[in-house]
Amino acid sequence: MLKSAPSEIGIAATAVAFVLLGLCSTPGRAEPINAAEATAPASSVFTPAPEAFSEERDESQSTGSKHRGIEVISVVGQSPDNGAEDWVDIRSQNRPEGDGAAVLRDIPGFALIRQGGIGSDPVFRGLGGSRLNVLIDGVPYAGACNHAMDPPTAYVNPGEFSELLILRGPQSVRNPGSITGSVDFKRSPVELEEPGAQVFATGAVGNYGLKEFSGDVAVGNSQGYLRLSGGRDRSNDYLDGSGVPVFSRYNRWNGRAAVGWTPSSDTLLEASAEFSDGQMANATIHMDAVSLDRQAVDLRLEKHNLDSWLEGVELRFDYITVDHEMDDFTLRGLETPSPNFTGPLNNLIMGQQWDDYAGRATLFFEPVEGFKVETGVDVRSTEYLARADSGRRFYAAGTLIEDDPIDLASVPQNPILHFINAGIYAEARYAFAEGDQVIAGVRYDHLETETGTMHAAGETSSTILSGSNQERGQNLWAAFLRYEKRFRDYPILAAISIGHAQRPHDYWEVYSYDAFTLNAERNTEIDAALYFGGESWTANISAFVSQIDDFIITYNGIEALNVTARRAGAEALVSYQILPGLSANAELSYVYADNVTFGSPLAQTPPLEGAVSLFYQREFFSLGFETRMVAAQDRIHLDYGNRLGVDTGKTPGFVTLSADANISPWPFFEIGIGVDNLLDRTYHEHLSRRASPVPGFPTSLAKINEPGRQFWIRISVDL
Numbered sequence: 001m002l003k004s005a006p007s008e009i010g011i012a013a014t015a016v017a018f019v020l021l022g023l024c025s026t027p028g029r030a031e032p033i034n035a036a037e038a039t040a041p042a043s044s045v046f047t048p049a050p051e052a053f054s055e056e057r058d059e060s061q062s063t064g065s066k067h068r069g070i071e072v073i074s075v076v077g078q079s080p081d082n083g084a085e086d087w088v089d090i091r092s093q094n095r096p097e098g099d100g101a102a103v104l105r106d107i108p109g110f111a112l113i114r115q116g117g118i119g120s121d122p123v124f125r126g127l128g129g130s131r132l133n134v135l136i137d138g139v140p141y142a143g144a145c146n147h148a149m150d151p152p153t154a155y156v157n158p159g160e161f162s163e164l165l166i167l168r169g170p171q172s173v174r175n176p177g178s179i180t181g182s183v184d185f186k187r188s189p190v191e192l193e194e195p196g197a198q199v200f201a202t203g204a205v206g207n208y209g210l211k212e213f214s215g216d217v218a219v220g221n222s223q224g225y226l227r228l229s230g231g232r233d234r235s236n237d238y239l240d241g242s243g244v245p246v247f248s249r250y251n252r253w254n255g256r257a258a259v260g261w262t263p264s265s266d267t268l269l270e271a272s273a274e275f276s277d278g279q280m281a282n283a284t285i286h287m288d289a290v291s292l293d294r295q296a297v298d299l300r301l302e303k304h305n306l307d308s309w310l311e312g313v314e315l316r317f318d319y320i321t322v323d324h325e326m327d328d329f330t331l332r333g334l335e336t337p338s339p340n341f342t343g344p345l346n347n348l349i350m351g352q353q354w355d356d357y358a359g360r361a362t363l364f365f366e367p368v369e370g371f372k373v374e375t376g377v378d379v380r381s382t383e384y385l386a387r388a389d390s391g392r393r394f395y396a397a398g399t400l401i402e403d404d405p406i407d408l409a410s411v412p413q414n415p416i417l418h419f420i421n422a423g424i425y426a427e428a429r430y431a432f433a434e435g436d437q438v439i440a441g442v443r444y445d446h447l448e449t450e451t452g453t454m455h456a457a458g459e460t461s462s463t464i465l466s467g468s469n470q471e472r473g474q475n476l477w478a479a480f481l482r483y484e485k486r487f488r489d490y491p492i493l494a495a496i497s498i499g500h501a502q503r504p505h506d507y508w509e510v511y512s513y514d515a516f517t518l519n520a521e522r523n524t525e526i527d528a529a530l531y532f533g534g535e536s537w538t539a540n541i542s543a544f545v546s547q548i549d550d551f552i553i554t555y556n557g558i559e560a561l562n563v564t565a566r567r568a569g570a571e572a573l574v575s576y577q578i579l580p581g582l583s584a585n586a587e588l589s590y591v592y593a594d595n596v597t598f599g600s601p602l603a604q605t606p607p608l609e610g611a612v613s614l615f616y617q618r619e620f621f622s623l624g625f626e627t628r629m630v631a632a633q634d635r636i637h638l639d640y641g642n643r644l645g646v647d648t649g650k651t652p653g654f655v656t657l658s659a660d661a662n663i664s665p666w667p668f669f670e671i672g673i674g675v676d677n678l679l680d681r682t683y684h685e686h687l688s689r690r691a692s693p694v695p696g697f698p699t700s701l702a703k704i705n706e707p708g709r710q711f712w713i714r715i716s717v718d719l
């Protein structure tokens, strides 16, 4: 309907002109104000202060500005703690949620690698997998599938989480191996002074049979609570912009129960259990996820305000087990032989189990005012087991004469890999002048890797991997130093840091790429960030340069090797309040990366990307409009990549449009309607995985095309 190029260019040009008009008309209009006094108008997608964020949430949300569906929140006016940590309000996202990766997609610097309708791999500044630490409410997550069908974000049902903490680069040592940074999906704390309830529920429907529901209910009083949360999502196969179906159907559910005891306002003892499962069609390999059966237990004790010098103590224990199965017949159906067919038809099922035990103890000190220390120890045991079975049906002239059915349950689990990691760290921050602080940390980990007998191709081959039946101990270090300055006469917060982090081989590299002997990656990175919060203008700009020694790359899908990588890049988000209630936002992110060892571009680097959006809000009504512009990527290294994907060719650029409208007649209720890919463009992301043939689906696709035009409606209730 709206498929003609002129209309697309016209709309995009109007949006760009709108922003440029704003850029040109008010040079230097942002009159310097005292940073401490900058409140509501000082806005950015991110806020750097978690404590202030929770307490001042209502005020900071009233800025009336959104970018790509995420609430724009005051930054410079917040409390000076934790300056370079970025916080995002997940609950402000007024669109279908998908999983955790879909939340990250809208944040500058993040890209997704799609493999179907859900379960995309998040990538930050071109690096994903275990180079991006993903935590779910403080618990580090990995995944069970050796094809990475279940990245950590696949275990996030966004409706249950309220905030997202983003750390760029190796700027924290709370967790090991933060090569490109970390993200932590946080649940909202239960705060019930009087007997009562906290309720958040959301539901969305959309094209392609999309149905989502999630809820989070806590009942209790000042002494404790019971919290129940969970959700259910499903979708049929989507169509790309040309109407071609992409094998991408999924359904999944999760449920969690938590009991909390809060005998005082600074004490929390909580126990929780979570269950989830799902099925996901996968358009990138010859199998689909048919089971992702997870059970998780979390126990935590938090006690704060203990003493004048000992601020608090936190103890955590976590257990996660995932039983994953993937096969080539449940979702795509058994192959039907032609009437005269004679011969065998084979089927395959693979199972992988991931068992994770993690414990940590953290102490918080404030020996003198302005000097805060956090120190902790953590131990984590991660074990993988695998098995596979094949079935065979033999036909003579189209008639089944022999059937050897699949029976995975009768195949014993093979313990293939066991990691045990013990770490100790300390982070300290010293505020030596109003708003100025130095933050530093150091961390040491000892990792033991023990392998069993690992067979190639996920236990389907008799070939034994060279890394089998071995033991290896590695000592790994991380450290960083950051300086933050809040200017007194200008609403500016600036930060610069140098950091180092080391990451050993992960499960996927050891098992799928036989990379047991590879060296650990060592990233040394300089990061800079600048937040500006004027009356009309706000900006959030971050940049980095990095060298990664012994960076692990893959070749041709079977081999992995260490190289030297150099990267530099930046993300910028600029927002301008054109009129009361009307704001424009512009965003840009870029990474330039080289494989120094090969003298080539670093494979799997995302292209230059920008977005321009307009947001209008009047009383209980709001409208948003966005243009996303992605440049072509011709800096490739053919057949090289990482465990998530390889470069298969250059990718053209594209432009997509989306729009949404929201009505919130009462503060606790919101209904939104929207359309993504408004012009029904056919396109794929550069980091898309290679498409795999699926019976009954067009075989012409080389890469996984993104969904075509999709309408959606979403209702949310927050009591």
Ligand SMILES: [Cu+2]
Binding pocket: 145, 146, 147, 148, 149, 288, 289, 324, 325, 326
């Ligand atoms: Cu799998």
